[in-house]
Amino acid sequence: MKVAILPGALRRDSLNRKLAVLAARELAALGVEVDALDLRDFPMPLYDGDLEAEQGLPETTQRLRARIAAADALFVASPEYNSGVPGTLKNAIDWASRPPRPQPFAGMVVALASASPGPYGGARGLAALRPVFRILDAHVISPELSVAAANKAFDDAGAFVDERHDKQLRALCSELVRVARALRRD
Ligand SMILES: Cc1cc2nc3c(=O)[nH]c(=O)nc-3n(C[C@H](O)[C@H](O)[C@H](O)COP(=O)(O)O)c2cc1C
Numbered sequence: 001m002k003v004a005i006l007p008g009a010l011r012r013d014s015l016n017r018k019l020a021v022l023a024a025r026e027l028a029a030l031g032v033e034v035d036a037l038d039l040r041d042f043p044m045p046l047y048d049g050d051l052e053a054e055q056g057l058p059e060t061t062q063r064l065r066a067r068i069a070a071a072d073a074l075f076v077a078s079p080e081y082n083s084g085v086p087g088t089l090k091n092a093i094d095w096a097s098r099p100p101r102p103q104p105f106a107g108m109v110v111a112l113a114s115a116s117p118g119p120y121g122g123a124r125g126l127a128a129l130r131p132v133f134r135i136l137d138a139h140v141i142s143p144e145l146s147v148a149a150a151n152k153a154f155d156d157a158g159a160f161v162d163e164r165h166d167k168q169l170r171a172l173c174s175e176l177v178r179v180a181r182a183l184r185r186d
Contacts, residue, residue: 001180002033004071008078008089008125010040015115015150016122018158019077019169023113026173027075035071037064039092047094061095065104068096073109073180074138075173079116080125085132097136105136109183111176113145113169115153121146141179145172 005027007020024034042060045051057065068074078089097103110133114122123146133140145168147153153161160166 001031001073001177001184002035002071003027003073003075003176003180004035004037004068005075005077006037006068006089007039008076008086010088014079015117015147015154016077016079016113018154019113019115019145019147019150020075021158022160022166022169023075023077023173026170027177030173030177032177035067037067039088042092044092044095047091052098057095057098061092061098064092065096068108069102069104071108072184073111073176074105075111075113075176076129077113077115078122078125078129079114080120080122080128083124084128085125089129090132093132093136103136105133105138107183108133108138109176109180110138110140111144111172112140113147113172115147115150117149117151119148121148121150139179139183141172141175143172143175145169 005020007017009016027034042064044060112126114126116122
């Protein structure tokens, strides 16, 4: 069982990267292999149908697709930008969803999490991300985690300050692994 973890933010001190690191730890503790992805390793041009027609998928998209396709499940930790999905993440998903088949998100079990200094914790971004994965035939599990006031939620070592968040993240990761095992694609 392998779970790919994808932070939706690029910046080094990203709160969502911190969340992704903690999710990786929880998932490893559950006995699954973790593949920590970083969108910085897969820089892509803005999606352009002409570019696609002339050159096919960028090499970075092909590599990202392969890493996602090799996983049984996907954990996304993403901020919301202007109540929606950050363009960087959406652009990567859009490129990765293009032919040739198989489309890498089809049948993938997905957990969504977010962190934001704001009062909603990025929950509106997750609400926008859910239908994106749904149309791509992924199974997005019902529970999700949004960490509000996230600028105060992590200590200097990157751990949660409030153990309530540990419990919520553990429950989310457990459910992801449970559903992924039940729906295993191979
Ligand atoms: C373009 C942009 C739009 C943003 N819009 C929202 C928003 O709608 N809601 C929110 O809670 N935070 C919003 N923020 C603040 C982000 O939640 C905050 O910068 C957060 O730390 C980004 O995630 P990161 O720490 O993982 O990089 C926005 C930030 C940017 C750069």
